Amino acid sequence: MDLKQIEYFMHVAERRSFSRAAELLDVAQPTLSRQVGLLEQELGQHLLYRNGRGVEPTEAGLRFLEHARALLTLAMRAKEDLQDLRDTPTGKVAIGLPPRVARCVTPPLVQAFRQACPDASITIAEGLSTQVREWLLAGRIDLALLYDPPVSPQLTCEPLLREDLVLAAAPGGRLTLPAAVKVAQLGNYPLILPSLPNAIRTLVESVCRRQGVHPTVAAEVDAVQTIVELVAQGDAYAILPRSAVQGPAVTHPLALCRIEAPVIRNKLVLATPRHRPATRLAKATAQLLRELDFGLLFLGGVAKASAGGKRVKMRH
Numbered sequence: 001m002d003l004k005q006i007e008y009f010m011h012v013a014e015r016r017s018f019s020r021a022a023e024l025l026d027v028a029q030p031t032l033s034r035q036v037g038l039l040e041q042e043l044g045q046h047l048l049y050r051n052g053r054g055v056e057p058t059e060a061g062l063r064f065l066e067h068a069r070a071l072l073t074l075a076m077r078a079k080e081d082l083q084d085l086r087d088t089p090t091g092k093v094a095i096g097l098p099p100r101v102a103r104c105v106t107p108p109l110v111q112a113f114r115q116a117c118p119d120a121s122i123t124i125a126e127g128l129s130t131q132v133r134e135w136l137l138a139g140r141i142d143l144a145l146l147y148d149p150p151v152s153p154q155l156t157c158e159p160l161l162r163e164d165l166v167l168a169a170a171p172g173g174r175l176t177l178p179a180a181v182k183v184a185q186l187g188n189y190p191l192i193l194p195s196l197p198n199a200i201r202t203l204v205e206s207v208c209r210r211q212g213v214h215p216t217v218a219a220e221v222d223a224v225q226t227i228v229e230l231v232a233q234g235d236a237y238a239i240l241p242r243s244a245v246q247g248p249a250v251t252h253p254l255a256l257c258r259i260e261a262p263v264i265r266n267k268l269v270l271a272t273p274r275h276r277p278a279t280r281l282a283k284a285t286a287q288l289l290r291e292l293d294f295g296l297l298f299l300g301g302v303a304k305a306s307a308g309g310k311r312v313k314m315r316h
Contacts, residue, residue: 096132173234
């Protein structure tokens with residue numbers, strides 16, 4: 001079987017369209033159709049059937065699609081493995097980042113990457129931690145930074161940063177804040193929180209449940225930046241990581257108070273697939289991430305950060 005034919009079939013099957021696949025691959029549609037037809041002849045099976053909206057994989061096509069993805073991934077890994085023999089890492093690496101993390105991490109990471117790996121390219125994919133985790137498990141990205149991912153035998157997670165969550169409100173508005181609030185009192189504050197299974201919401205719900213507290217959720221908004229903007233209008237409170245309301249990347253400074261008894265801390269981890277061999281480039285990029293000063297990037301010296309559960313000074 002020809003790998004190019006397999007690649008053509010995979011893109012047509014995934015996009016349910018010869019025309020969209022041809023545009024993506026930058027090949028003529030008749031050429032694409034002919035190559036897929038040759039693959040069907042070799043396999044002795046119809047892999048696709050046409051309908052009014054495009055094409056759909058047959059039962060045989062769906063089964064072969066799984067093999068096609070595996071074959072192309074294996075071929076890519078073989079190529080990268082040989083490329084790893086060179087002195088300087090080459091190829092492509094894809095990293096998944098939550099949007100708020102991407103704002104702080106992308107500039108220094110890309111700068112360090114270009115210096116360390118000038119013959120390679122990097123892709124930054126942004127999404128919520130739950131979405132980025134799915135991309136990592138599906139093999140669409142090579143490594144990721146995630147907030148409080150659920151334990152999985154498929155992932156290795158290395159803590160990089162722990163950060164306090166705080167109760168936030170608009171400064172100088174009608175909603176006031178004490179210097180500190182206990183978890184047991186959080187039910188008294190109308191909150192804007194992300195919806196489940198967002199990592200912040202999952203963490204807050206877990207801590208509150210153990211304390212017998214039921215948070216009062218005034219609104220559910222998934223994007224942290226949007227929550228900050230809504231809280232700045234003065235109509236509700238929010239529970240957010242400290243760096244979302246203090247630090248160099250903040251655009252809407254908010255008033256905040258500590259949450260205690262117990263303190264709620266999130267955890268940012270470097271996640272890599274346990275059962276998929278990492279390329280030399282992916283290993284080099286992971287090391288670049290470890291060397292970033294997350295305390296400075298996120299908090300700008302406003303508050304101390306901790307890694308691995310211990311108070312430490314972040315590595316430079």
